[in-house]
Every structure is written in C-alpha cells, then in structure tokens.
Amino acid sequence: RRRISGTSLLCLVCSQLSPPNSSLANRAAKACASKIGIVHPVGSSMQQKQQYSHSSRGLGDGGNGMSPAAVAVCELIAEKLLKEASSAFTLLGVSSSMSAREDSNKRGGINMDFVEAAVWLLRSAGLHERAIDVLQEHMTNPSIRNKSSLSSGMVVGSTSFDSTSSEKRSGRAGIVGGGWPQIKYESYMAAHLSELLSSNSESCFQLVIHSSATKHLLEYNPKLGLNVFTASHPQNKKDWDELVAQDDPLMGGGKMMKNYPMKIVKLLESVNPATKETMTLPSSPIRASFRSAATTTSLSSMKDVPLPLDSGRALAISYIESAIGLSTHRPLAPPNDPFDSLDADREFEERVADMHDELSYLLLEGIIAERGDDDDPIEEEDDSKSSGGGTAHTELGMLYQMKLRRFLSWPNAKIRSERLLGSLPSSFLREQSLLLGRLGRHEDALRILYCDLQSLELALEYCDARYAREQALMEQEMKMRRNSANSLYREEMDQNNNIRRRNRDCAYLPLVRVALESDPDSDRGTAAAIQVLALRSGFIDRSAALRLLPHNVPVSAVARPFLIPALVDCESQVRRLTLASSLLRAKYVELKRALTDAQIKSQSSLHAVPALRSLNLGDVIQSSKPFKARPSHSASSTFPDVTIQKHFFRRHLVVQAKVTNSALSLDGRTLGDVAFVVAESSDEAILPTQQVPLKTLPPKSTGSAWCVLAASPQRLDGTAILTCELRYTVLSIDTTTGAPLSFGGAAATTGIGRTYVEELQDIEVRHAEFEL
Numbered sequence: 001r002r003r004i005s006g007t008s009l010l011c012l013v014c015s016q017l018s019p020p021n022s023s024l025a026n027r028a029a030k031a032c033a034s035k036i037g038i039v040h041p042v043g044s045s046m047q048q049k050q051q052y053s054h055s056s057r058g059l060g061d062g063g064n065g066m067s068p069a070a071v072a073v074c075e076l077i078a079e080k081l082l083k084e085a086s087s088a089f090t091l092l093g094v095s096s097s098m099s100a101r102e103d104s105n106k107r108g109g110i111n112m113d114f115v116e117a118a119v120w121l122l123r124s125a126g127l128h129e130r131a132i133d134v135l136q137e138h139m140t141n142p143s144i145r146n147k148s149s150l151s152s153g154m155v156v157g158s159t160s161f162d163s164t165s166s167e168k169r170s171g172r173a174g175i176v177g178g179g180w181p182q183i184k185y186e187s188y189m190a191a192h193l194s195e196l197l198s199s200n201s202e203s204c205f206q207l208v209i210h211s212s213a214t215k216h217l218l219e220y221n222p223k224l225g226l227n228v229f230t231a232s233h234p235q236n237k238k239d240w241d242e243l244v245a246q247d248d249p250l251m252g253g254g255k256m257m258k259n260y261p262m263k264i265v266k267l268l269e270s271v272n273p274a275t276k277e278t279m280t281l282p283s284s285p286i287r288a289s290f291r292s293a294a295t296t297t298s299l300s301s302m303k304d305v306p307l308p309l310d311s312g313r314a315l316a317i318s319y320i321e322s323a324i325g326l327s328t329h330r331p332l333a334p335p336n337d338p339f340d341s342l343d344a345d346r347e348f349e350e351r352v353a354d355m356h357d358e359l360s361y362l363l364l365e366g367i368i369a370e371r372g373d374d375d376d377p378i379e380e381e382d383d384s385k386s387s388g389g390g391t392a393h394t395e396l397g398m399l400y401q402m403k404l405r406r407f408l409s410w411p412n413a414k415i416r417s418e419r420l421l422g423s424l425p426s427s428f429l430r431e432q433s434l435l436l437g438r439l440g441r442h443e444d445a446l447r448i449l450y451c452d453l454q455s456l457e458l459a460l461e462y463c464d465a466r467y468a469r470e471q472a473l474m475e476q477e478m479k480m481r482r483n484s485a486n487s488l489y490r491e492e493m494d495q496n497n498n499i500r501r502r503n504r505d506c507a508y509l510p511l512v513r514v515a516l517e518s519d520p521d522s523d524r525g526t527a528a529a530i531q532v533l534a535l536r537s538g539f540i541d542r543s544a545a546l547r548l549l550p551h552n553v554p555v556s557a558v559a560r561p562f563l564i565p566a567l568v569d570c571e572s573q574v575r576r577l578t579l580a581s582s583l584l585r586a587k588y589v590e591l592k593r594a595l596t597d598a599q600i601k602s603q604s605s606l607h608a609v610p611a612l613r614s615l616n617l618g619d620v621i622q623s624s625k626p627f628k629a630r631p632s633h634s635a636s637s638t639f640p641d642v643t644i645q646k647h648f649f650r651r652h653l654v655v656q657a658k659v660t661n662s663a664l665s666l667d668g669r670t671l672g673d674v675a676f677v678v679a680e681s682s683d684e685a686i687l688p689t690q691q692v693p694l695k696t697l698p699p700k701s702t703g704s705a706w707c708v709l710a711a712s713p714q715r716l717d718g719t720a721i722l723t724c725e726l727r728y729t730v731l732s733i734d735t736t737t738g739a740p741l742s743f744g745g746a747a748a749t750t751g752i753g754r755t756y757v758e759e760l761q762d763i764e765v766r767h768a769e770f771e772l
Contacts, residue, residue: 004124005070007032008077011117015084022113025081029120038199039126041207074125078118082134085114112180128196128207132189136213139185186221189213193228205260209267218271222309225271229264230322237329249323250352258351261323265358268315305399313362313369317403320359324352325412332411332472349414356414363404364424370397408434411469429453433462442466442505446514456528459511460535467507467539506541508532512548526553534561542566596696600703603694606647606654609706611692621648621770629657629726632759637665638730639758640697644676646763648770653686653709655763657726659694660702671697673755674728676705683720685712686765697728713770724760729753 007028014025115138122131180188193214196204208214208228218225233249234240245251250261307314321327407413408431417438424431429448436445449459512529519525526549533545542562549558603609606620629642641660646653657676675693692706709722732753 003032003035004074004121007124008074008121011081011121012077014117015081015114020084020114022117025117026113026120029117029124033120033124036124038195038201038204039124039128040199040201041126041128041203071125071127074121075127075130078121078125078127078130081114081118081121085112085118123192128192128204129211132192132207132211132213135185135189135192136216138180139182139189140216186217186224189217190221190224190228193217194231197228198232209260209263214267215271218268218315219274222271222273222315226268226309226315226318229268229319233322233328234325234330235328237331240325240328240330250355251348258347261355262351262358264319265316265355268319269312269362271312271315273310273312273315305402307399307403308396313366317359317362317366320355320362321403324355324359326359326407326410330412332476353414353416357416357420360404360407360415360420361423363400363407364428366400367397367404368425370394370400405430405434408438409465411472413438430458437462437466442510443514446511447518450511450514450528451518456515456531459514460532463507463511463536470507506544508536508540509544509548512540512545516548516550522550526550526557530558530561533558534565537562537566538569593698596698599695600697600701603692603704603706605704606656609692609704611690612654612706612708615652615690615708617649617652617654619649621650621772623647624769626658629724629760632761635758636756638663638756639726640671640674640728642676642726642760644763646765646769649711650770651711653711653765655707655709655722655724657705657707658702659697659705659726659728661697661699668699670699670731672729672731674703674705675726676707677725677727678707678709678722679725680723681709681720682722683716685715685717686710686720686722693727696731711765711770713767716765716767716770718767720765722763722765724763726758726760727756728758729755 010028011025014021014028115134119131119134122128122134193208193211196208214225214228217228234243251258307318309315309318318327324330408415415435415438417435421432421435421439424435429452433445433448436442436448446459446462449455449462511532515525515528515532516522517525519528529545529549530553533540533542546558555563601608606612624646626643626645629644631639641662643658643660645656645658647656655676655678659671659674659676661671671694673693673695674697675691677691678688681687686709688707689710690708692708694703694705697703730753
C-alpha cells in the first residue's frame with residue numbers, strides 16, 4: 001500500500017515539473033507494478049466504464065490487499081497523467097512554427113510515457129479493465145490516431161509474442177495511435193492479458209474472456225491473440241515431462257475454473273479475423289504429401305504445418321492442439337503408471353474427452369466446409385480413391401484432413417470413438433479405419449483399407465503404425481523397470497507385462513487373415529498374404545502366419561519369398577545369440593573369478609577377515625607353528641592339502657586351516673563351501689562358536705577357512721582334545737569353458753557336485769599356550 005501510494009505521488013510530482021519528467025514517472029510506475037505483481041480485480045470484472053465509481057469498486061473488503069484510499073489516490077493520479085498526455089495532443093494541433101514542431105515532438109514523447117505510466121499505476125491498483133480501456137482507446141480512437149508522433153520501439157511486458165505478419169495488414173503498418181507503432185500496442189495488450197490469465201484467478205479470467213480488447217486483438221492479430229491463451233502451455237517434450245498434474249492446461253487453473261478451457265474454445269470459435277492468412281507452403285508439397293499419406297508414418301512430414309488463422313475454427317483448433325500437447329510433442333502416457341492405482345478423477349476425464357471430441361469435430365467440420373461439388377478438384381479420380389475417400393477439394397481442406405488423421409492415430413487421444421464413428425460420413429473410409437483401430441477392431445479396419453480401398457500398401461502402413469506403437473510402449477515399460485527402485489513394483493510390472501504380451505496379437509497377423517478370408521479372389525488373397533509374409537518377415541510371428549495359410553498352398557509358393565529368407569535370418573540370429581551368450585558367459589566367469597580372488601584375499605590373514613574383526617578378539621597372545629593336517633582314516637582322492645595354525649587370544653582360540661586345491665583327481669574342478677569344523681571338544685573350557693568357510697576355491701588356489709572357539713584358560717585342566725573335520729563340495733563344471741556351473745551349493749551327485757566330510761587327526765590344546 002505504501003509502495004503504490006508513494007509511486008503515485010512520485011508520478012504526480014514528475015508531471016508537475018517544468019519541463020515534466022515523463023520518463024521517470026514511467027520507470028517508477030513500471031517498477032512498482034513489477035514488485036506488486038498481478039493484483040486481482042474486485043467484484044464484477046466486466047463493469048462498463050461509465051459504472052466506474054468508488055462505491056461500485058468496494059476495494060476495502062475485496063480481498064486484493066489494497067486499501068480504498070490507496071486505490072483512490074492511484075486512480076486520481078492516473079487520470080491526472082492521462083490529462084497531461086492529452087494536453088500534449090493539444091499542443092500538437094496548434095503548433096505551426098519550427099520551434100513549435102520541435103516542442104510538439106518532445107511533448108509527443110511525454111504523451112506516451114505518461115499514458116504508459118498511468119496504465120502501470122492502474123494495473124498496480126487492480127484496475128485492469130480501466131488500464132485495458134486506456135490502451136484500447138489509443139489503438140482505436142481516430143481522434144488520437146490522427147495525432148500520432150514517432151517514438152522508438154521497446155519490449156513491452158514479460159511475455160514474448162510473434163507478430164511478424166502484422167505490418168502486412170492493410171492500414172495497420174507504421175506508426176499509429178499516439179506515438180506507438182500498432183504492433184507495440186498489440187504486444188503490450190497481449191502481454192497484459194496473458195499475465196492476467198496466468199494468475200489463475202477467476203476474476204482475471206472473466207475480465208480477459210469478456211473484454212472487447214481480447215476479441216479485437218484476435219480479429220486483427222490472430223496469431224498474437226492466440227498466444228494470449230497458449231503462452232502458458234508446455235512448448236516441448238521437456239516441458240511436458242516436468243509438468244505436474246494440477247498445472248495441466250485442461251485443468252483450467254483449479255476447481256472453480258474447470259470449465260474455462262472450453263469457454264476459451266467457444267470464444268475463439270466466435271471470432272471472425274478481419275484479415276485472411278494464406279497457406280505458408282506451396283501447393284505441390286502439400287498435394288504430394290497428401291497423396292502419399294497413410295495413417296501415421298507418412299503424416300510426420302506434415303505434423304508441424306500450422307493452420308492459417310483465417311477463421312474462428314482454425315483458432316480453436318490451434319488452441320486445443322496446444323492444450324492437449326498434439327502440436328508440442330507431448331510424450332506417450334507411461335504404461336503401468338503407479339498413479340493408475342489411485343481413484344480416477346472422472347469429472348476431469350470427461351472434460352478431457354470433451355475437448356478431444358471438440359477437436360475432432362472441428363477438424364471434420366473444416367474438411368466438409370472445404371469440399372465443393374462444383375469446384376475443380378486438385379486430385380485425379382484415382383488419387384481420391386487411393387487416399388481413402390472423403391477427399392477435400394482445396395489445399396486447406398487437405399490440411400484439415402491430414403490433421404484429423406494424425407489426431408485419430410495419436411496414442412494420447414481420448415476420443416469417444418464410438419460416437420465419432422457414428423458421425424463420420426460414409427465416404428471417410430480412412431478415418432473410419434483409424435477409429436475402428438482405436439476400438440481394437442483391427443480386422444474391420446484392415447478390411448476397409450484392403451477390400452474397400454483395395455490398397456495393400458495402406459493396410460501395411462496401418463500395421464506398421466500399430467507395431468511401432470507397441471514397440472514404443474514396450475521400450476517405455478523396460479525403461480520404467482530399469483529406473484524403478486522398488487523390487488515389488490518391478491515384479492508386479494513384469495507380471496502385468498507378461499500377461500499383456502500373451503494377450504497381444506501380432507500386428508501383421510490380422511492383415512494375413514483379412515487377405516485370406518475377405519478377398520473375393522482367393523488366389524489374389526493368398527498372394528497378398530504371402531507378400532505380407534515376405535515384406536515383414538522380420539517382425540511377424542512366422543509360425544502363426546504359416547498356420548494361417550491354406551493347406552493347398554505349395555511349398556514352392558512360399559519358399560523363395562518367405563521360407564528361405566526366414567531360415568537364413570533365423571540361422572544368422574542363432575549365430576549372433578550364440579556368440580553373444582559366449583561373450584556374456586566369459587565376462588560373467590571373469591567377473592566371478594575376480595570376485596572369488598577378492599574373497600580369498602579378504603580371508604587370507606587373521607586381521608583381514610571381516611567376520612573375525614566384528615568379534616573384538618583383542619591382541620594375539622601367540623600363534624603356533626603351522627603343521628600339516630592328516631586324515632584320521634583313508635582319505636578320498638579329492639582330499640586337498642590342509643595346513644593348520646592356532647592363534648591364541650585371552651578368551652578365544654582361532655584355528656586357521658589353509659586349504660590348497662591341488663588334488664590330481666579333481667581334474668581342475670573348483671571346490672565350494674570349504675569349511676574347517678571342530679565337531680567335538682573333550683573339555684568344556686574350549687567350545688566352538690563360529691565357522692568362517694571359503695565360498696569358492698578355484699583349482700591350484702590356496703585359501704583360509706577359520707574356526708573360532710570360546711576359551712576359558714583358567715578352567716582348562718591339562719590338555720583339551722579337539723575332533724576336527726574338513727567339509728567341501730566338488731562343483732560341476734561346463735565342459736566347454738571349464739567354468740563352474742554354479743559357484744557353491746551344487747547338487748549332490750556321484751563324483752560331480754558331491755559333498756565330502758573328511759575326518760582329520762585330533763588337535764591338542766594346552767593351558768600353557770594361552771600364556772606368553
């Protein structure tokens with residue numbers, strides 16, 4: 001409040017100086033408005049200018065944070081500045097001498113600076129309608145336009161708008177309206193209206209949607225006017241990825257404004273632009289693209305061609321395409337989205353479907369409006385038939401039709417397909433096939449393309465588009481699985497994906513069935529089916545496709561086009577997969593060996609074993625000399641070399657068994673789960689508590705297995721006898737690579753993968769060994 005009051009008084013002082021300092025007033029007012037931001041208008045935002053009285057704008061209780069006194073001061077000073085600007089116009093009209101003309105040019109600059117300062121003050125006070133009226137008056141009032149003076153251009157507002165075509169309009173180029181170029185007025189107005197919309201305030205929206213300035217801007221500069229409503233929309237894939245749900249353009253800014261996107265569409269439909277734009281591309285590329293366009297793949301070259309904004313219909317279409325993301329590369333909705341488990345917002349889904357339906361009907365209306373029975377067609381009869389019927393007779397009509405087909409084939413479209421299918425004229429065969437595909441009736445769609453339009457090429461492109469969509473979804477599923485840190489969610493996703501893959505039909509099999517079953521000429525149908533097999537042999541389910549062929553088809557008919565290439569491809573794929581499997585296996589074995597070496601090294605010394613460090617054994621009192629362990633009975637042929645060393649601590653005895661995998665009968669096999677175990681102690685003063693086995697011991701390698709015993713030396717009488725065992729498993733190996741088939745825990749089979757328990761000679765422990 002203090003800021004706006006102080007700024008208003010500063011502007012008043014600037015107007016009273018001699019000479020007046022309009023530039024300072026303008027800068028101060030603009031800085032104040034930037035600091036305050038958008039102040040929401042109070043009460044009914046569409047009051048007529050003659051109803052502007054202090055009582056009707058009860059700002060004290062309006063909730064915009066401005067006191068009535070501050071607003072009143074701001075408005076009075078703004079009107080004073082406007083009068084000062086008008087006085088400059090008077091001087092412009094009476095000056096005749098050279099000095100007077102020079103003074104008038106100077107005063108002309110003061111004129112627009114004071115007008116702009118007044119507008120900024122009105123915006124700061126929340127008097128947006130009055131600010132808009134002031135600008136519109138300077139744009140449209142002839143008495144002011146005739147008193148124009150040259151002033152330098154400047155960037156207005158905070159939103160960028162494209163208006164390169166405005167200077168080409170008749171009577172709208174050059175300097176008009178009180179010293180500003182017309183484009184500057186329009187840009188200033190568009191920036192103000194866009195900022196009001198971005199505030200997500202119902203009163204601001206009502207002001208914009210019902211303002212005559214909005215409609216005037218849409219009529220005389222459609223592109224700039226449309227940007228008022230689309231500037232806040234995501235402009236690329238990155239913006240869509242970062243968008244949060246509540247900021248979706250179709251949300252309307254909140255529950256109170258949920259129906260406003262459709263109101264914007266109705267406003268745009270009611271506009272009749274005063275100037276007509278022409279097609280931006282030459283006719284030949286459009287015609288060529290249309291003739292070759294199928295369902296989705298060929299339409300990509302035309303996806304960025306904008307509609308000429310020469311009608312309300314074109315404005316509404318452009319707005320909806322921006323709002324739903326069709327024209328700004330909105331990414332596909334992710335499959336298995338965890339948010340899908342939440343309760344759906346049915347009301348919002350209905351609004352989205354309404355908006356998508358509105359776009360489809362507007363595009364259909366544009367196609368029909370551009371058709372003329374008596375006009376000279378730009379396509380030959382054969383082209384019309386092959387393109388799918390319902391062909392428009394003008395380039396604009398073709399553009400409408402391309403956009404409709406692209407929209408119907410867009411995976412993110414939420415069209416009510418059944419309803420639109422019932423509204424399509426019978427000649428719109430391509431569009432009917434796309435809608436049937438959306439309903440999952442792929443064979444019916446292919447019958448239209450293959451039988452009614454007699455085009456195998458269109459049918460193949462339909463299948464290609466379906467296959468590409470399925471592949472994109474599978475890639476998204478894999479990406480989401482890789483990025484998911486939740487193992488339960490990944491497991492559930494895998495189950496859902498497996499079910500969907502089992503239920504998913506091959507994209508090309510329906511075309512094979514249609515060609516075989518629906519073609520009145522069975523020979524031609526069989527030839528077409530074989531052609532599909534040959535052209536898409538790398539993507540089709542080959543065995544299922546062969547089972548569909550009639551039994552009387554000779555092998556020679558499918559050998560050259562399909563069977564031989566398929567066998568060659570399969571053999572090549574087997575070789576590639578075999579090589580890849582061998583490389584991966586070798587890499588796996590290499591990594592596993594490196595891990596085994598690291599594990600052996602980590603258990604090689606007393607103080608390096610992690611399991612022993614956690615016991616807090618303390619300092620070693622002494623260690624015995626290593627001695628070779630011998631079996632108590634006849635040893636098996638697989639018995640390794642074992643060397644034992646005892647380590648004495650204050651309350652523990654640690655036995656280290658160094659095991660070397662060097663038995664000749666093992667034939668280079670790996671030992672797993674090698675453990676030294678104290679099975680029995682003759683004295684309760686020494687009892688085993690923990691074993692630290694070797695998980696894997698490769699051939700000709702040495703590693704240490706450990707056994708920890710709790711000791712009470714003061715209770716030990718004489719000598720304690722420890723009964724010991726060595727337990728290990730001989731692992732199975734891959735005969736091709738010599739690598740273990742498993743690293744530990746192998747199955748117990750005779751000779752290979754068998755677990756052995758070897759009894760060793762007893763170990764003696766004396767009381768004196770616990771002393772230095």
